[in-house]
Amino acid sequence: MLKFLRFFFSFLILSLCLCSPAPKQEISSFSKLKKPDVLWIVLDSFRGDLIGRYGVTDELEKFSSQSYVFKNHLVNSSWTRPSTLVFFTGKYASRNPVNFWDYPAPKSEAEAFYVSEPNPLPKVLKEKGMYTVMVGNNPFLTDRNGLGVDVGFESLNDFSHLTNDTPVITRKALDVVSQLSERKKTHPQKNFFFFLNFNDPHKPYTPPPGYDSKIKTDEILDEKKRDYLGEVAYVDDQLKIIFDTLKEKGLWDNTLILITADHGEVMNFAHSISPFTGTNTYYGHGQDLFLENIHVPLLLKLPHQKDHKTIVTRTRSIDIYPTILEVLGLKPRSDTDGKSLIPVMNGSETKDRMYYGETRSTQGIGRENHFLLQKSYRFHELGKFWEGAVGKEVFYYYDIQRDPDQVFPFKFFDISEVKDSALTEEQKRKIEALWKEIRKIEPKLPIYHVRINRGANDPSMLSCKVLISAGQIRMIDSFPETDILQWNKSPRSLELIWNSDPSKKGKTDFIEFSFEVYPDVSFPNFSFFVNGVRKNEEKLGIGSFDLSPNGCYFNCESLFDAPIGSPEPSSETRMQIWRVGANKKEYSRADRLETDALEILRKQGYVQ
Template identity: 25%
Template sequence: MSDYSAKNYETARFGKAIIFLTILCAMFAGYWVWNIVAGRVIDRPNLLLITLDTCRKDHLSVYGYDRDTSPGLVALARDGFAFENVFTVATNSLPSHATIMTGLYPFQHGTITNGAKLDIAVPTLAEFLVKRGYNTAGFVGYYALGEESGLNQGFEDFQFHKVKSHNHDEKELKDDVKGFVAALNWIRDWNESNKAIKDKTTQKRSNFFVWLHVQNIHESYDPPSPYDSLFMKISKPGRLSGFPDGFRAYCSNDLADAWRNGVLPEKYQKEATALYDGEIRLADDYLSKIFSYLKESGLYEKTLIVTTADHGEVLFEKVAKGFSKNGPGHTGRYNDVSLRVPLIIKPVKSSEFNVGKKPSQLISTLDIAPTLIDTLGFRVPSWVSGKSFKNMMANESSQEINSEIYFQETPFKNTTYTGVRNASFKLAVKKTLNESRYILVDVKNDPKELELLVLEKVSKAKKLQEKLDEFQSRFDDFNLSEIGKMSEKMQKALKDGGYLRDETSL
């Protein structure tokens, strides 16, 4: 073969290879694009987020409580993870929920207490997901979390189902479970219509994000029958020595007045606790109905289920005098019965995880939104302050998530509570116009927080104070006293909920 023919031969061979490779690559790209535009490659999980308002972690049997308050959550935790050390950022419902929904601190999202309104410019989890094709629905049981709060941002369907707990009237079970029923019906309808869409075309248009806020556990503790006598027989309303009017164990105002005035016998404390536990069991039973439907319909393994609480509750624990008020209520602000919350996450395809574990890393409710976004397969946005702990679940890592976590809220005008905790200590400060009062607790050796330490005498806490000062300096420029004008309806709801008691309240 001459040089010329050899060159021609090489050129032709190269040309054929190019044609072959081009056709192969173009076909591969075409197949990829076709699958994307036909919607066949999007297979993200659904998300069911349940927030149990005012639910103490230590009153859930899933965390070892001796009453059988949460068999449904026990079963859920068997398929997932029950986190041991999760703490809320705020002990009032709106700022806490806003943090769960945004991954931001109250000074960042601006809803510093109940009655405020989340600014339209603040991005929420629901907005994030609805923009990415999720069908979104929210079901709330308290007016302060309703549309006026701005938490409806991003929800295509947002429903408020009032729980009758604050009416003290005779009531039926069906009155208190409307939120659960509405959420279950919504999921059922979504599933049916989604099936119909899938039958008609090959396109799978979306997933769902449902947020169910459970208000039942919140004071007053007055579950309807049979939950009112599930754990203890409750005394009928009657006279109580030292109490001016007729006393009702299921009335939060009566309980608080009697307890704070030192006239509440132990018997009534036990009864109120049994009623509180009855509310938890009611919620658990109705959540179980939703979980059962998800299992029956095949959605359970495709749904990321997250159960947490916005804050805990002070029952009959004594709190630091002058720092916060005694309960019952979530009045503690700094103590762990108020701050510690349950968190149970059931991942999708749980068989691929080593489930049933109880991770003990320090986690903040600030971390929930980024973890959910990450677990759903999206990139965590930079505006989120929390940290994703998805990898901890996936890799069973014992790596630390947070070396310390913070809390912050302004429940009353010109009164701000902030705090920081690490594995050993918790430092809280109450700031008013006139003074700053510190509280230090050795949470490692004194988990019941029986002894308050003197900050100046604990050298190990010095660094914690520096951290807290640094955290506080982040919101020095923010006005944490103005929350805008509230509607009369909101004011009434806050009064009913025990949030607006006097003129010093916001």
């Protein structure tokens, strides 16, 4: 019996050893063995449902067989400039001062970017001793043309001025690979960060002859989609040429290679007219946050990786920056919105990550199968197509398990409408939770605080007026109207009338109220009246230091900021104003967005 028990337990232990999965390899150990090089490839407008579907992605399928394949990867914006800045900062687009309403990026925005974003990825890696080089078509990676910002590449080769840019980009990429190979011979410890940005398959879709013949599908395709897929086949061929050269030059094995896109492309006719901007976006992008616009591929090959793993949990483009830092063995940054993907890759994290995105006129948030998209004026800029009026901000709720193509939304104008709707109780709870979450994440607007000091002279009536030229005044707290306090409000004006209170005769006191300008495109004009007579600006005190704005003519708005808190109440009859929170330093610009955009893009050759 004892022999039998020994045999039984020995057999049991052996069986468990044979059946248990092999110990997981520590992913970050790659960087400890030998610091890797990095090749980051972006394919513009490349949808997330293409690889392996139409017969035009042979090289990408081959690459997928030896990489991590993220099947549910979403970008946090849906056009190139904000999406690229998300790549290189690991932050939501609204966290930096460069607008994503239209193409021009005024000098003031670029300068503000350099102050608020001191650590874009190429700059960080260059400071860590890596050689950083960009090749491709992305006019938003330099501040020389009024379209973008300099993110710190040591060498930048942009071919957005060319019509037929793809073959030129490939040739230059091959030159760079050869140069990197030569560098390795003389400086073997000098690693590189190579950012390769193909504009294909971005429209206009003009594949070389014969590439559309590679398409294999039973789907009925219109001419535009055939041309789009032809460009996918074309850029797939270019990747093969570059990959073969990397292997030939000995740069393949020790390189972290990731392939993704900056956004997708709208091809569902139900989305042809954006409900957020009202513009035609069929075979376009940037006007919404539908899944077909934000779902893109992410393929990631670690150094020396030979096997394949599919990741089905949701990930975001804000996660790429911290992932690269971790693989390189660099200290993570605490100011990013994203998190490293290493826990997802090694299986220690299995839940979908929360999604939040921003683009023109749109905010979106998603948890599990529940997505809430909102038409938003928060990111608007004055220009040809928006003169400052704020309208209804419509919400669209989608349960993508039941409606994967997002064509049957529940539409509402206010969160209170959800309660009495025909939705399930679970859906109602999800919508309310998403609504609260988006309010926490969205960029905060500067808040203006106004204090009216009665003073010792006991005036019988004090009043103030606030006027803006665009947007809408929104009160932070509501004040009841009484015999003493009277309010006159409109979207662009606010008046408070404060009558004398006989019970407070001889006492110095004050009243305060707060408001925001939505969106933050207009600096308020303030007026102060004592017994119906308008007072000069010496009766106004601004900012933490209660300064007088009298005589200020240049960038006066910044004087209103309160870096050390509110000023002390005044003992004289006086109105004090201070501004707190995120803010812009100037509200006037030399160009008007949209009016000048096409001319700027034509000068750069980005449009013909």
